[in-house]
Amino acid sequence: MEIQGLPGRLLAELGPAIASGELPEGAVLRAEELEERFGVSRTVVREAVRILEGMRLVASRRRVGITVQPKADWDVFDPMVIRWRLAGADRSAQLRSLGSLRLAVEPAAAALAARHATDDERRRLSALAVELTMTARAADLETFLQHDIDFHAIVLRASRNEMFAHLKDTVGAVLTGRTEYHLMPHQPEPYAIRLHREVAEAVCAGDAERAEQAMRTIVEGALAELNEQLG
Amino acid sequence: MEIQGLPGRLLAELGPAIASGELPEGAVLRAEELEERFGVSRTVVREAVRILEGMRLVASRRRVGITVQPKADWDVFDPMVIRWRLAGADRSAQLRSLGSLRLAVEPAAAALAARHATDDERRRLSALAVELTMTARAADLETFLQHDIDFHAIVLRASRNEMFAHLKDTVGAVLTGRTEYHLMPHQPEPYAIRLHREVAEAVCAGDAERAEQAMRTIVEGALAELNEQLG
DNA sequence: GAAACCAAATCGTCATACTTTTATGCCCAG
DNA sequence: CTGGGCATAAAAGTATGACGATTTGGTTTC
Numbered sequence: 188m189e190i191q192g193l194p195g196r197l198l199a200e201l202g203p204a205i206a207s208g209e210l211p212e213g214a215v216l217r218a219e220e221l222e223e224r225f226g227v228s229r230t231v232v233r234e235a236v237r238i239l240e241g242m243r244l245v246a247s248r249r250r251v252g253i254t255v256q257p258k259a260d261w262d263v264f265d266p267m268v269i270r271w272r273l274a275g276a277d278r279s280a281q282l283r284s285l286g287s288l289r290l291a292v293e294p295a296a297a298a299l300a301a302r303h304a305t306d307d308e309r310r311r312l313s314a315l316a317v318e319l320t321m322t323a324r325a326a327d328l329e330t331f332l333q334h335d336i337d338f339h340a341i342v343l344r345a346s347r348n349e350m351f352a353h354l355k356d357t358v359g360a361v362l363t364g365r366t367e368y369h370l371m372p373h374q375p376e377p378y379a380i381r382l383h384r385e386v387a388e389a390v391c392a393g394d395a396e397r398a399e400q401a402m403r404t405i406v407e408g409a410l411a412e413l414n415e416q417l418g
Numbered sequence: 419m420e421i422q423g424l425p426g427r428l429l430a431e432l433g434p435a436i437a438s439g440e441l442p443e444g445a446v447l448r449a450e451e452l453e454e455r456f457g458v459s460r461t462v463v464r465e466a467v468r469i470l471e472g473m474r475l476v477a478s479r480r481r482v483g484i485t486v487q488p489k490a491d492w493d494v495f496d497p498m499v500i501r502w503r504l505a506g507a508d509r510s511a512q513l514r515s516l517g518s519l520r521l522a523v524e525p526a527a528a529a530l531a532a533r534h535a536t537d538d539e540r541r542r543l544s545a546l547a548v549e550l551t552m553t554a555r556a557a558d559l560e561t562f563l564q565h566d567i568d569f570h571a572i573v574l575r576a577s578r579n580e581m582f583a584h585l586k587d588t589v590g591a592v593l594t595g596r597t598e599y600h601l602m603p604h605q606p607e608p609y610a611i612r613l614h615r616e617v618a619e620a621v622c623a624g625d626a627e628r629a630e631q632a633m634r635t636i637v638e639g640a641l642a643e644l645n646e647q648l649g
Numbered sequence: 650g651a652a653a654c655c656a657a658a659t660c661g662t663c664a665t666a667c668t669t670t671t672a673t674g675c676c677c678a679g
Numbered sequence: 680c681t682g683g684g685c686a687t688a689a690a691a692g693t694a695t696g697a698c699g700a701t702t703t704g705g706t707t708t709c
Contacts, residue, residue, distance in 0.1 A: 249691045251689095295522035349494055464661085
């Protein structure tokens with residue numbers, strides 16, 4: 188998942204710095220300056236910059252340098268950008284945006300999953316729903332989170348739509364983020380868990396309508412909680 | 419939008435080759451081989467490969483080479499990847515996936531737009547809806563397409579959700595793709611155009627429900643046409 | 650036959666030199 | 680004083696040779 192090597196180290200410094208606004212729009216870096224600051228060669232700097240350029244966080248121009256791009260240009264779907272932003276200043280804006288996206292996508296994915304899921308996927312959804320109940324009771328937030336992530340990932344995958352399926356990392360980042368930064372109730376809501384079982388049952392029964400509704404309610408709930416925590 | 423310089427040339431060759439399946443999953447390239455084949459230096463090859471790596475199209479490993487990754491790993495939201503795939507073999511699969519995504523996102527965006535659009539955006543939507551009517555009558559597909567793209571882009575932007583807004587290029591690529599590859603009626607459907615006016619009116623009136631419904635009908639129609647053309 | 654070791658292949662990094670583009674400021678003409 | 684073109688230099692872009700690090704796969708040895 189992570190990018191390796193020395194360019195990775197550069198990224199891990201520059202990415203968060205830009206995403207958090209510490210390096211504001213229009214800030215200019217010079218390649219040579221970065222070489223010195225991080226004690227690496229030109230090759231490494233250039234490759235790291237290329238990657239940031241791919242994410243549209245910066246643009247490199249001759250005789251000018253490497254300039255931080257306006258937020259509006261950033262590739263906000265890149266999982267790395269999402270993580271960096273969740274760790275930084277506009278965490279709440281990011282979570283709200285992602286919430287709306289989930290609200291649009293996940294119910295649709297659940298409906299498709301009810302139609303197209305494999306038997307194995309249906310089984311695993313049911314099993315995970317049970318696990319969620321158990322770990323919630325045990326207040327074992329760590330494994331609860333992991334099961335929650337898996338649950339949503341399976342629904343997205345079972346939709347048999349590659350675009351939806353690829354949002355699994357994005358959704359995973361949201362769930363991780365709101366747990367990590369304590370933006371949800373300390374005990375998972377029993378009601379939310381019942382809804383996960385409802386989704387699992389509906390998918391097993393092939394009931395697209397019910398799966399979609401239940402999933403919508405889940406995401407709406409998450410969004411409501413978020414708004415509560417953030418005022 | 420496009421990546422510049424010599425690495426860009428490499429990308430323009432390798433990207434489509436991979437996206438089209440000409441270089442299948444597991445295929446191995448060596449950096450030195452690419453240097454010779456394209457007559458460029460290591461620097462250039464490495465940067466191009468880094469970019470492809472960022473899109474998760476390839477992975478580079480010591481002592482083994484640059485291997486093409488399974489399709490499931492590709493960053494299917496990257497606009498460049500989308501264009502390459504639309505130009506290649508699995509164009510129809512790609513269009514179907516994107517269609518489902520639009521069906522989830524655009525109605526939601528329209529609803530939000532009805533609530534949050536600025537006065538200017540409302541005006542421009544109305545104006546574009548009129549333009550669509552005119553250019554459809556004139557059978558001027560080129561400008562019709564451009565106005566259609568602008569229309570959907572404005573709705574997405576007016577939703578005031580950055581994730582939705584960033585899907586404008588994706589939607590644009592879809593609209594361009596299906597025109598370019600003649601996957602829509604030669605004359606735009608009068609019904610579809612009336613629906614665009616409906617969206618514009620609903621957004622102007624602040625009627626979220628109606629905007630959402632009209633937009634849903636538009637995208638459903640596009641998806642239906644697609645399925646008709648592709649069997 | 651298994652474990653340890655060695656060798657070759659390939660990417661990864663560095664240092665340096667050269668090329669290309671372009672912002673900026675100077676100078677000259679109007 | 681103003682505007683346009685031209686020279687200059689600054690910065691990224693490209694090329695190249697050398698070396699380092701890692702992984703694969705075979706070979707040797709016990």
